[in-house]
Amino acid sequence: MTKKIGSAPPRERRRGFGVKVVYDLLRNEILDLVLAPGSPVDEVQLAERFKMSRTPIREALVRLSGEGLIDALPNRSTMVSNLDFLNMSPYFDALVLMYRVTTRLAAEHHRPQDLETIRARQAEFAAAVEAQDALAMIATNAAFHSAIAEAGRNPYFTGLANRLLDEGRRFLRLYYQSYEDRLPQRFVAEHEAMIDAIVARDAALAERLAKAHANHIVEQIGSLLVRDRRLDIAL
Numbered sequence: 001m002t003k004k005i006g007s008a009p010p011r012e013r014r015r016g017f018g019v020k021v022v023y024d025l026l027r028n029e030i031l032d033l034v035l036a037p038g039s040p041v042d043e044v045q046l047a048e049r050f051k052m053s054r055t056p057i058r059e060a061l062v063r064l065s066g067e068g069l070i071d072a073l074p075n076r077s078t079m080v081s082n083l084d085f086l087n088m089s090p091y092f093d094a095l096v097l098m099y100r101v102t103t104r105l106a107a108e109h110h111r112p113q114d115l116e117t118i119r120a121r122q123a124e125f126a127a128a129v130e131a132q133d134a135l136a137m138i139a140t141n142a143a144f145h146s147a148i149a150e151a152g153r154n155p156y157f158t159g160l161a162n163r164l165l166d167e168g169r170r171f172l173r174l175y176y177q178s179y180e181d182r183l184p185q186r187f188v189a190e191h192e193a194m195i196d197a198i199v200a201r202d203a204a205l206a207e208r209l210a211k212a213h214a215n216h217i218v219e220q221i222g223s224l225l226v227r228d229r230r231l232d233i234a235l
Helices: 011-031 043-050 054-066 084-108 112-131 135-152 155-167 169-177 186-199 203-234
Strands: 070-072 078-080
Touching: 011 043, 011 169, 043 054, 054 070, 084 135, 084 155, 084 169, 084 186, 084 203, 112 135, 112 186, 135 155, 135 169, 135 186, 155 169, 169 203, 186 203
Parallel strands: none
Antiparallel strands: 070 078
């Protein structure tokens, strides 16, 4: 029997679509700090918000819990996971190393189509900086560095890069807040310098520029946390 145009998709497909909608939106809201660390997550309220049953809501929360973004507490309440400040140092060590390695490998192994992708992601980042759109800056920055990792032709480093970039989005949100979401144009210029080194296949320079770029992020977030800690003590 021919399926009618516009007929409803199978129940399994609708349910899977609902899980994806909830998962994608909540994940972005958590990573962008729209949902604050430690804030409660209520299945009933989410079901009302998304106009769907609690089953896809619960499945989306299970996925988020598996990524460490949602914590299920012993009393069965659920909350957005707190930022793991205790493990910031090893995270930043891994981030700096990832920037160095992936940018160096991109300089050594890139192909012409890789450069097109990297430049396209850079144009999107520059536009986000021009618009002073913090959430877009975070997303396009991650896409830029992911494209560099892809150009390095090592799937293990690409996977690590994407994982670290995703995990760091909440830290990066704090980083942009330290600039009151008005990121200086110099960060666009730093990206351009990295691209130039990649194009020139100057692996040593590419690595050096990437290391300096990553270290500045680490230092800025560190100084922000120290400043906030002092404010808390003063209060």
